Amino acid sequence: MTIDELDTPTLLLDLDALERNLDRMADQIARMPAKLRPHAKTHKTAIIARMQLERGAIGVCAAKLAEAEVLADGGVPDILITSELVGAPKLERLIALARRVRLTIVVDGIAVAQPIAQAAVAGAVRLRTLVDVNVGQNRAGVDPGEPAVALGRFVAAAPGLALAGLQGYEGHLQHVAAAPARAAADATALELLRGTAAAFRAAGLSTEIVTTGGTGTSRFAASFAGITDVQPGSYAVMDAQYGAVHELDYQYALTVLSTVISVRGSTAVLDAGYKSLSDDAGPPRLLAGGAGFSFAGDEFGKLSAAAGQPFAVGDKVRLIPGHCDTTINLHDEYVVHRGQTICDRWTIAARGKSR
Numbered sequence: 001m002t003i004d005e006l007d008t009p010t011l012l013l014d015l016d017a018l019e020r021n022l023d024r025m026a027d028q029i030a031r032m033p034a035k036l037r038p039h040a041k042t043h044k045t046a047i048i049a050r051m052q053l054e055r056g057a058i059g060v061c062a063a064k065l066a067e068a069e070v071l072a073d074g075g076v077p078d079i080l081i082t083s084e085l086v087g088a089p090k091l092e093r094l095i096a097l098a099r100r101v102r103l104t105i106v107v108d109g110i111a112v113a114q115p116i117a118q119a120a121v122a123g124a125v126r127l128r129t130l131v132d133v134n135v136g137q138n139r140a141g142v143d144p145g146e147p148a149v150a151l152g153r154f155v156a157a158a159p160g161l162a163l164a165g166l167q168g169y170e171g172h173l174q175h176v177a178a179a180p181a182r183a184a185a186d187a188t189a190l191e192l193l194r195g196t197a198a199a200f201r202a203a204g205l206s207t208e209i210v211t212t213g214g215t216g217t218s219r220f221a222a223s224f225a226g227i228t229d230v231q232p233g234s235y236a237v238m239d240a241q242y243g244a245v246h247e248l249d250y251q252y253a254l255t256v257l258s259t260v261i262s263v264r265g266s267t268a269v270l271d272a273g274y275k276s277l278s279d280d281a282g283p284p285r286l287l288a289g290g291a292g293f294s295f296a297g298d299e300f301g302k303l304s305a306a307a308g309q310p311f312a313v314g315d316k317v318r319l320i321p322g323h324c325d326t327t328i329n330l331h332d333e334y335v336v337h338r339g340q341t342i343c344d345r346w347t348i349a350a351r352g353k354s355r
């Protein structure tokens, strides 16, 4: 079967581009002091996580407990959950998961750590735990320096928890377009993390793991002394938002195939809208051709044809999503292709797994 024969809307995954992206990041980080611990929140499938492990990743990250469960079911043996886990319904599942994989979690306060520690004691497990430090994103994370050290002391002393180091994700810098500006801002964030790691060591606390970095900053973070591993996610498939970030050199592996279902003058109406393409990072871009996309409803998009390139009903177009993570989360499967030929279908097993 070829791409032209597919029904639409369909999430396509270009296997050549995916493999090239995975190879490129693996090769780049292999030449640097830090290791690669890619984030599976983007692709949401153990199939791609295993491809990353085969290329030398030391483990993978998940954003949610349910994502981690799916990865564990798919044979991923080492998982870092990078978001705080709060609430009684999660604790039993967390302990069960810790019994079957090498699991690491993050905490940014005693209110998060205490119930987990109690559940771990009750479940007779010790949970490897990182102190999550706010290095400028102002999302989760304890303040760097003394507040982080105080939390580190709490974790180190808590029965049921085993302090394993620090996380300090600089998510606010990933899409700074110009590489020199991104590198300079990242150095400031990384310095906060390094300084806090130094304070941990001075207090006799573990800094076995000092983890940070996304697609936009991993190359800076992985060569910054004291960072042990980086956690990029989007590089595997890319999106239009990252396409505007300079000096990344990853290929678009992800597109949504859509059909023109109506034409009015120079405007084509597509069968893909908000239910097939996320809009949180702006509209998708056409893979080929200059027509601009605008959302026209849950099930509809519009394309304005470039002069001299009219659309006809039945035409198919490929759209590069504005944001890969949130678009992937809308689909049940990747239709995997090399060139025009369909070679596989991969279930997106963690799609919708947000608990």
Ligand SMILES: Cc1ncc(COP(=O)(O)O)c(C=O)c1O
Binding pocket: 039, 041, 042, 082, 169, 171, 174, 213, 214, 215, 216, 231, 232, 233, 234, 235
């Ligand atoms: C904690 C954390 N680490 C890593 C990543 C990966 O970032 P990216 O997809 O930009 O590479 C994310 C993405 O949101 C994240 O939240």
